[in-house]
Amino acid sequence: MKIAVQSEPFDLGAETSAFSAAVTGAGAAGAIVTFTGLVRNDGGALSAMEIEHYPGMTEKAIAAIADEAVRRWSLADVLVIHRHGRLAPGETIMMVATAAPHRADAFAAAEFLMDYLKSRAPFWKKEIGADGSDWVAAKDADEAALKRW
Amino acid sequence: MKIAVQSEPFDLGAETSAFSAAVTGAGAAGAIVTFTGLVRNDGGALSAMEIEHYPGMTEKAIAAIADEAVRRWSLADVLVIHRHGRLAPGETIMMVATAAPHRADAFAAAEFLMDYLKSRAPFWKKEIGADGSDWVAAKDADEAALKRW
């Protein structure tokens, strides 16, 4: 299991390759799911996204969410990378990857990780545009998404 | 949209990078989901997997499934690569990638593509082991999975 909280960009292709190589070497995985979150352009209105986090708590919260995924599903491996700081449109914000013997587990675990990272890991997004900046409001739908697990 | 049916291996990391670069350039995507299917080792019992397909129909069937995904969800792009021929344990069999403004669409479309590729694209898997070979039987669960869409 790899968990990284960092301001530096990460290479989605290289991370995906490395994750895949590690689980295929072991041979038990038949399915890998990755999710990558990007800063949307929103028609040019957004000039940057600033992501604040709670150092110390962030790593612990992500580890607890990943541990819960490992308890719930039959997984060969889990990866979570989440950035903070100032990001330009098109930049990768974060990624998760799950490996499992079967595809249903890999998909369910990846969606679970995303739902919980969204609402239970201490990150806050601020959108910075030409007309000023605004904290992204949490959506009721994101809180509701937790109820399905 | 890219659809490839090939016997050659593909580079999961490079395909993921290229797919991501294409959609982030356009700026509308906030979410990318990839699924990769691998030949499982199954405790060393499997020496190879042979994948037969129906040239001509395969490409059309995959294109129809991908078109249906584009109709049902708000997607920025779709990728499907599926191999045929003889594959060793640990090798990648296939991948799908979806890009969407929002994560729910990217996840749903990727799962839809997988469910339909599994049971509606003309591929047949044969497992080759030390004690002989056997065609993989279709699972009732795979047919049932289509009903949720």
Add this chain to the structure above:
Amino acid sequence: MIDVLYFAWVRERIGLPREKVETSAATVADLIDQLRAREDRYAAAFADLSALRVALDQELSSFDAPLSGVREVAFFPPMTGG
């Protein structure tokens, strides 16, 4: 004349991947009856239709579909891609 294709264990049981068949069968089911009557290997391949699928001109179809105008019929087991 119609092209008939076989895949996976259907191909293995019948012993060939494709053949041209002279037929006046009205439906897929009629064609299957004609093939079954040929030899044991065909009878064995078509013994249990619930384990078979059919495509007409590369589109999934059903056993009661008409064959008129069809150039290519393919028989195979349920697909196991992905």
Add this chain to the structure above:
Amino acid sequence: MIDVLYFAWVRERIGLPREKVETSAATVADLIDQLRAREDRYAAAFADLSALRVALDQELSSFDAPLSGVREVAFFPPMTGG
């Protein structure tokens, strides 16, 4: 003495990211009452508790949780990661 941390717009409204607070508050709610009474900027930050979350020693908690033994309290809006 307890470390009190603020994030996102809570930090911006109060004007600082963290401070040490001398308190004998029994619960988080008591601590909030004490902070609200200090200055308008605190009153503004804590005006609507439904828009706030609290973590005690880096674990999500609730406003009625006891503060005994707690070294670090953090206040912030609902999280928006992922």
